[in-house]
Amino acid sequence: MTRYREVASDLGRRIVEGEFPIGATLPAEERLAREYEVARGTLRNALAVLERQGMLQPRQGSGWTVQSTLRTQGVAELRSFAEWAESRGFVPSGHVVRSERGTATALEARRLRVPPGDAVLRVTRVRGLDGRPVMLERTVYPGWVAPVVEPLPPEEPSVVRALAEAGIAMAFGSHTLDAIAASSEDARLLGVRRSSPLLRVRRVTAVRDGRVLESGDDRYLPGEVSFQVDASASSNRIGRTRG
Amino acid sequence: MTRYREVASDLGRRIVEGEFPIGATLPAEERLAREYEVARGTLRNALAVLERQGMLQPRQGSGWTVQSTLRTQGVAELRSFAEWAESRGFVPSGHVVRSERGTATALEARRLRVPPGDAVLRVTRVRGLDGRPVMLERTVYPGWVAPVVEPLPPEEPSVVRALAEAGIAMAFGSHTLDAIAASSEDARLLGVRRSSPLLRVRRVTAVRDGRVLESGDDRYLPGEVSFQVDASASSNRIGRTRG
DNA sequence: TAGTGGTCTAGACCACAGC
DNA sequence: CTGTGGTCTAGACCACTAC
Numbered sequence: 230m231t232r233y234r235e236v237a238s239d240l241g242r243r244i245v246e247g248e249f250p251i252g253a254t255l256p257a258e259e260r261l262a263r264e265y266e267v268a269r270g271t272l273r274n275a276l277a278v279l280e281r282q283g284m285l286q287p288r289q290g291s292g293w294t295v296q297s298t299l300r301t302q303g304v305a306e307l308r309s310f311a312e313w314a315e316s317r318g319f320v321p322s323g324h325v326v327r328s329e330r331g332t333a334t335a336l337e338a339r340r341l342r343v344p345p346g347d348a349v350l351r352v353t354r355v356r357g358l359d360g361r362p363v364m365l366e367r368t369v370y371p372g373w374v375a376p377v378v379e380p381l382p383p384e385e386p387s388v389v390r391a392l393a394e395a396g397i398a399m400a401f402g403s404h405t406l407d408a409i410a411a412s413s414e415d416a417r418l419l420g421v422r423r424s425s426p427l428l429r430v431r432r433v434t435a436v437r438d439g440r441v442l443e444s445g446d447d448r449y450l451p452g453e454v455s456f457q458v459d460a461s462a463s464s465n466r467i468g469r470t471r472g
Numbered sequence: 473m474t475r476y477r478e479v480a481s482d483l484g485r486r487i488v489e490g491e492f493p494i495g496a497t498l499p500a501e502e503r504l505a506r507e508y509e510v511a512r513g514t515l516r517n518a519l520a521v522l523e524r525q526g527m528l529q530p531r532q533g534s535g536w537t538v539q540s541t542l543r544t545q546g547v548a549e550l551r552s553f554a555e556w557a558e559s560r561g562f563v564p565s566g567h568v569v570r571s572e573r574g575t576a577t578a579l580e581a582r583r584l585r586v587p588p589g590d591a592v593l594r595v596t597r598v599r600g601l602d603g604r605p606v607m608l609e610r611t612v613y614p615g616w617v618a619p620v621v622e623p624l625p626p627e628e629p630s631v632v633r634a635l636a637e638a639g640i641a642m643a644f645g646s647h648t649l650d651a652i653a654a655s656s657e658d659a660r661l662l663g664v665r666r667s668s669p670l671l672r673v674r675r676v677t678a679v680r681d682g683r684v685l686e687s688g689d690d691r692y693l694p695g696e697v698s699f700q701v702d703a704s705a706s707s708n709r710i711g712r713t714r715g
Numbered sequence: 716t717a718g719t720g721g722t723c724t725a726g727a728c729c730a731c732a733g734c
Numbered sequence: 735c736t737g738t739g740g741t742c743t744a745g746a747c748c749a750c751t752a753c
Contacts, residue, residue, distance in 0.1 A: 231722065257738060268724045270513075273739090289739045290732035308703075405713065407698035408651040408671035426669030428651035455650035458701070460551075470648065474741065500719060511743045516720090532720045533751035 233274035236265050241279055245298050255285070255293040283459070308399055308434060310356050310364070311387030313469050322357040325383035326418060330375070340433055340444040341371045350375035355418055363453040365418050368445040392442070399442055402434040406456060415448055426451055476517035479508050484522055488541050498528070498536040526702070551642055551677060553599050553607070554630035556712050565600040568626035569661060573618070583676055583687040584614045593618035598661055606696040608661050611688040635685070642685055645677040649699060658691055669694055 240261075249255060256264070262272040276293060279285045286296045314321035329351055338345040349369050356364040370378050377395045378388065385391060389399065410424040419427075427448040434442045449455075457470045483504075492498060499507070505515040519536060522528045529539045542559075557564035572594050581588040592612050599607040613621050620638045621631065628634060632642065653667040662670075670691040677685045692698075700713045 233722075259738085268726090270725090271723055274722080287739060288732085289730065290737080292732095292738060402703050404701040404703070405698050406649050406671070406701070408669040408692070408694045410669045410694075424669075425667075426651040426653045428649070428671070449651070451651045451653075455648050456701075458645075458647040458649070458699075460645050460647070476741075502719085511745090513744090514742055517741080530720060531751085532749065533718080535719060535751095 232267055233271050234278065236267060236272060236275035237278035239265075240275060241282070241284060244279075244284055244295055247298075249295050251295050251298060253295045254291070255295070257292065308402055309387060309389040310366075310469075311390065314358055319358045320360070321386045322360065323384060323386050323388070324355045324357070325352060326355055327351070327353040328379070328383075333369075333371075337369050337444065341369065341441045343371050343441075348372040348375065350378060352378065353418075358453065361453075362419055363450050365415055365448045366445060367447075368443050370443050371441060373440070374442060397436060397442065399434045400437040402432055404430055404432045406430050409448065411448070419448070419450055421450065428455070430456070475510055476514050477521065479510060479515060479518035480521035482508075483518060484525070484527060487522075487527055487538055490541070492538050494538050494541060496538045497534070498538070500535065551645055552630060552632040553609075553712075554633065557601055562601045563603070564629045565603065566627060566629050566631070567598045567600070568595060569598055570594070570596040571622065571626075573622075576612075576614075580612050580687065584612065584684045586614050586684075591615040591618065593621060595621065596661075601696065604696075605662055606693050608658055608691045609688060610690075611686050613686050614684060616683075617685060640679060640685065642677045643680040645675055647673055647675045649673050652691065654691070662691070662693055664693065671698070673699070 240255075243249060255261065258269055258272055258276070262269045265272060276285060276287070280287065283297050283299075284295065285293050287293050311321040311323070331349055331351055333341060333343055333345055333347045333349045335345050337349060338347065341347075341349065343349075349371060352366075352368050352370070354366045354368070355362050356366055374392070374397065377392060377397060381388065381391055392399075407429055409427055409429040411419065411421055411427050413423055415421075415427060416423040416425065428451060430445075430447040430449070432443075432445045432447065436442050454469055457468055483498075486492060498504065501512055501515055501519070505512045508515060519528060519530070523530065526540050526542075527538065528536050530536050554564040554566070574592055574594055576584060576586055576588055576590045576592045578588050580592060581590065584590075584592065586592075592614060595609075595611050595613070597609045597611070598605050599609055617635070617640065620635060620640065624631065624634055635642075650672055652670055652672040654662065654664055654670050656666055658664075658670060659666040659668070664670075671694060673688075673690040673692070675686075675688045675690065679685055697712055700711055
């Protein structure tokens with residue numbers, strides 16, 4: 230653990246616990262640096278961590294003000310449906326509709342960055358919140374991930390967590406959002422009429438060394454989950470939101 | 473202009489011009505710092521700027537590698553339809569369908585953070601790429617912005633640019649993405665069938681001091697424009713993409 | 716083992732906010 | 735004016751990569 234992460238962690242804890250409520254101004258950097266017995270540069274590294282998490286915002290000449298007392302996690306927040314749901318107080322569910330081994334088509338191979346014809350695992354899941362289906366997920370895993378995913382119980386709510394426990398941690402993700410009309414299968418599994426509008430999120434996630442972990446196509450019912458992007462000059466934050 | 477921004481700007485130019493192509497490794501920080509005659513800390517500030525723009529990525533023990541030779545702009549990239557289109561080589565168009573003054577409804581007042589009943593300006597525009605309509609935009613402006621927007625020509629392609637030239641610069645934006653079925657008016661103006669799927673982007677943007685600049689509802693034809701989010705442990709980047 | 720980015724220190728001066 | 739964050743310097747040592 231580096232010193233600035235320790236400071237960020239402790240300062241974040243004090244904010245979450247209410248010592249500095251929303252709208253409050255933190256003590257000056259100089260004072261906080263003395264308090265934690267670090268150089269001002271190190272303290273500023275810690276503040277930058279909390280800024281990226283959306284908790285703090287600086288203003289030259291004034292000070293650092295508390296924007297939020299909720300910790301967000303960037304990638305993880307976007308990546309794991311189950312962890313997002315739990316952090317918001319919903320009960321996530323998952324149900325495997327289909328799971329089959331196969332060989333990579335040209336398109337899948339390009340997305341997964343493996344040779345065409347390589348072994349892949351295709352899984353279709355219906356994801357729910359508090360018992361109601363809200364999203365249909367079709368994921369393709371490359372051969373090296375398949376042995377970890379295949380033995381999971383069909384009702385496993387968090388595949389991401391299971392992968393992390395197996396030492397496979399996601400480090401990068403690219404998501405593309407658009408709208409699409411429900412196919413016959415989409416309609417049947419989500420319980421809507423064919424060609425009704427769905428929010429489609431195509432995603433490719435990779436581990437630290439660049440290997441692709443999965444390629445997926447998620448289709449959300451409108452009105453249940455939407456995606457929110459907060460952008461400022463210095464940082465962007467992305468997350469799901471209800472409704 | 474601060475020194476680290478100057479360095480970032482020059483280094484970015486060298487990358488765009490091809491001196492360091494995609495995949496290339498930059499000279500070591502120590503060497504670049506000597507070259508630019510700045511301290512290593514200042515050079516690292518410059519590299520951080522280019523990292524946030526998605527051009528560079530560091531790896532401990534190796535070096536900084538070039539990820540992209542395209543400059544992105546964070547908020548601006550997300551905010552201005554016209555500037556995004558031009559940067560990608562498309563010709564953006566805009567056409568005002570309706571423009572009317574009115575008083576803020578309860579919902580509009582909450583979004584714009586003004587008292588209900590305050591004067592507002594409501595504008596509906598069809599936005600196009602290379603002559604084809606791709607998006608329908610309904611924007612509500614608070615009273616203090618209306619005098620700048622109202623006199624603009626109905627075919628003005630970039631409202632953001634016009635506002636910036638009037639000294640009104642957007643500093644923060646929140647965007648919420650979901651899918652929605654086309655209403656009768658949506659269908660008529662975009663040339664699709666009623667209840668066909670559209671990507672809806674609701675946005676609220678604010679200036680530096682926190683005043684809300686506009687509240688909008690944009691509806692995109694599927695297959696024309698989508699939104700892409702690249703997330704990693706250290707940073708998130710958002711932008712539009714074609715198709 | 717040599718070279719790289721990651722972290723940290725202890726100062727300094729500047730630009731801006733707010734009284 | 736005083737206090738704040740923003741920038742900058744000139745060093746140092748550590749963790750990791752690649753040979």
